Amino acid sequence: MSKMNLLQAVNNALDIAMADNPKVICFGEDVGGFGGVFRATSNLQEKYGRDRCFNTPLVEQGIIGFANGLASQGSVPVAEIQFADYIFPAFDQIVNEAAKFRYRSGDLFNVGGLTIRTPYGGGIAGGHYHSQSPEAYFAQTPGLKVVVPRNPHQAKGLLLAAIRDPNPVIFFEPKRIYRASVGEVPDEDYQLPLGSAEVVKEGSDITLLAWGAQMEYLEMADQLAEKDGISCELIDLRTIVPWDIDTVVASVKKTGRLLITHEAPYTGGFGGEISAAIQERCFLHLESPIARVAGMDTPYPLALEKEYIADHLKIYEAIKQSVNF
Amino acid sequence: MTIHLGILFTQRIHKNNEEEVMTADTKNRAIHSLRFIRGDELQIPTYKVLKQDGTPYKGAKLPDLDKHTALRIYKAMVRTRVLDERMLAAQRQGRLSFYMQSTGEEATTVGFAAALDDEDMIMAQYREQGALVYRGFTLEEFMNQLFSNERDYGKGRQMPIHYGSSKLHYMTISSPLATQIPQATGYAYGQKLAGDGKCTVTVFGEGAASEGDFHAALNMASVLKVPVIFLCRNNGYAISTPSNEQFAADGIAPRALGYGMHTIRVDGNDILAVYAATVEARRIAVEENEPVLIEAMSYRLAAHSSSDDPSGYRSKKEEENWASKDPLSRMKQWLLLQEWWSEDEDKQLYDIDRRDVLATLKECEKHPIPKLEEMITDVYDVPPPLLKEQLEQLKEHIRKYPEAYPKTAGRLDNE
Numbered sequence: 001m002s003k004m005n006l007l008q009a010v011n012n013a014l015d016i017a018m019a020d021n022p023k024v025i026c027f028g029e030d031v032g033g034f035g036g037v038f039r040a041t042s043n044l045q046e047k048y049g050r051d052r053c054f055n056t057p058l059v060e061q062g063i064i065g066f067a068n069g070l071a072s073q074g075s076v077p078v079a080e081i082q083f084a085d086y087i088f089p090a091f092d093q094i095v096n097e098a099a100k101f102r103y104r105s106g107d108l109f110n111v112g113g114l115t116i117r118t119p120y121g122g123g124i125a126g127g128h129y130h131s132q133s134p135e136a137y138f139a140q141t142p143g144l145k146v147v148v149p150r151n152p153h154q155a156k157g158l159l160l161a162a163i164r165d166p167n168p169v170i171f172f173e174p175k176r177i178y179r180a181s182v183g184e185v186p187d188e189d190y191q192l193p194l195g196s197a198e199v200v201k202e203g204s205d206i207t208l209l210a211w212g213a214q215m216e217y218l219e220m221a222d223q224l225a226e227k228d229g230i231s232c233e234l235i236d237l238r239t240i241v242p243w244d245i246d247t248v249v250a251s252v253k254k255t256g257r258l259l260i261t262h263e264a265p266y267t268g269g270f271g272g273e274i275s276a277a278i279q280e281r282c283f284l285h286l287e288s289p290i291a292r293v294a295g296m297d298t299p300y301p302l303a304l305e306k307e308y309i310a311d312h313l314k315i316y317e318a319i320k321q322s323v324n325f
Numbered sequence: 326m327t328i329h330l331g332i333l334f335t336q337r338i339h340k341n342n343e344e345e346v347m348t349a350d351t352k353n354r355a356i357h358s359l360r361f362i363r364g365d366e367l368q369i370p371t372y373k374v375l376k377q378d379g380t381p382y383k384g385a386k387l388p389d390l391d392k393h394t395a396l397r398i399y400k401a402m403v404r405t406r407v408l409d410e411r412m413l414a415a416q417r418q419g420r421l422s423f424y425m426q427s428t429g430e431e432a433t434t435v436g437f438a439a440a441l442d443d444e445d446m447i448m449a450q451y452r453e454q455g456a457l458v459y460r461g462f463t464l465e466e467f468m469n470q471l472f473s474n475e476r477d478y479g480k481g482r483q484m485p486i487h488y489g490s491s492k493l494h495y496m497t498i499s500s501p502l503a504t505q506i507p508q509a510t511g512y513a514y515g516q517k518l519a520g521d522g523k524c525t526v527t528v529f530g531e532g533a534a535s536e537g538d539f540h541a542a543l544n545m546a547s548v549l550k551v552p553v554i555f556l557c558r559n560n561g562y563a564i565s566t567p568s569n570e571q572f573a574a575d576g577i578a579p580r581a582l583g584y585g586m587h588t589i590r591v592d593g594n595d596i597l598a599v600y601a602a603t604v605e606a607r608r609i610a611v612e613e614n615e616p617v618l619i620e621a622m623s624y625r626l627a628a629h630s631s632s633d634d635p636s637g638y639r640s641k642k643e644e645e646n647w648a649s650k651d652p653l654s655r656m657k658q659w660l661l662l663q664e665w666w667s668e669d670e671d672k673q674l675y676d677i678d679r680r681d682v683l684a685t686l687k688e689c690e691k692h693p694i695p696k697l698e699e700m701i702t703d704v705y706d707v708p709p710p711l712l713k714e715q716l717e718q719l720k721e722h723i724r725k726y727p728e729a730y731p732k733t734a735g736r737l738d739n740e
Contacts, residue, residue: 092538104482
């Protein structure tokens, strides 16, 4: 075990993946000698050479197009998009190409080796072009897996699983807690399952569901609610697509209440999808309407960021409303 | 006038070595009087070897092409022509939903493939069936895809003409334009690391070259030094948009220079020019790890697709002019002059191909479509639980209304 922050855990996972498989190749803007603007790829070029860890020109559609071709050739590309806010020039290569590569060829070809790493989320005074959480855009694209870790231990295990998963994976890294989140991380190679949510804490009155950096606010809200005598069950969804519906259903059938929180705007957020699916399956078990605590339907603000964030106090209020419905 | 092939590949401009950082005003390149370089200063010539009567241009050096390969090329061109004629007719009869012909461009689409190693990767656009014919894709394989039957490698998921073959190293076609171009750069990068001496050729139209993916791909290929050949089929039209409304420059070939890349323009109806240029481009790509751009000048004699009618945007006279430059007749004339081919053999070849195409068509259009279960395979390596649940719901629905879904109702797998 070592104490690591989330960035170090990502770096450690990449290091292990590259040592383990010579076909793993890391690239993106500033990823090479500099080690990435957040330093997630530090020392990888030094260790594995310029052929396997390198800078690309500044062209997101090119980075993912290149990565798709490389994956179809049998390599295992780990492409970095510097900020999730800048993933949109690559939208076509992700949605029309990566996601459909295996399907459209009847499995003659696939880009299963592809992993796209990208920092997402707000709370860093980044304004609307360094704060977005675009996971829902990709959630409606069959063929992709979408994964978001909540802490260093999760980041390492999920990233290793993503790199080795035989499907293209978008791995959203919560940049607000890149350095703030520190924890014990096993030194060895390990993987955590994709498509599987984790019950982080058991409870009986209400199920609280989130992913990524939002889990921190969820835990803070839970501590407030606990003082009021409310017993919360906390679930980290971990994989947005394909999401672990069974774990959420089992929890809601037990607690009778569900609160979902995400950083992304309320309308069209993945919380809406979860809410709809859970009411279809748990209608007669629900004691109150499913609550959603999300970003407002505006571009991500700068000066008013603190007010905008779906923080622990907003979640705490929604917990009380749900329990007292 | 002809120019020797060697000088048509532009000389590589001075490139700083890897350790140096390029700056815009190095001392030895500074000027002190104001002078713009005009946008039309550079005009790229067209490399031609064969005249339409099958004789070489004066001074033209013919590529080293043996009889066996020459006949393999010609037979692939004829089969492609016949396939296109018959399948468009089948579409007009309502037997096929859609088709795209490559008529007039066979010298380019067959010629480049002939110049490659058969294990080089081809990542094409959608009008390169000639390359597949050359590599040995069978009529049955074509028909299975065209009719979306259960033998289609693509399991009936893509519109007609979206062929693919892993064993022939031909990437499955994708409708979005130009997406295959940066993918080819990535594929070739993997080939370079593998050190297997193979390259990738990606083919696209002059219209697709307007897409951002084209520019991304060329720049990355030059920077990362990968063995990829970018082959542009400049056939004059992107559906109805003529090339003079697509770009203001001297075609596509000069764009390579902006990326520090070798480039050449060839007569795309001249089989020997296309072949020779691709052989040399492949040598550069594989031996020097340098990308190359080839612009093949041709004309789309047919409509864009079976859904298009060119009479609305171009003249009969223009079409007739290009029909007189038919690449098949040019190659045939050359073969006749070599005494490698005869008119009798030619007639027989067309007859046999027509008969075989029709017979295969009749056979393959009868096969059923893929089973319902194929709806959810290959989305992921294994279907996720929610998707399996959706399939079960669909089956239950089909069992309730079998008459509404006659192609699958009687063939559902038992639980």
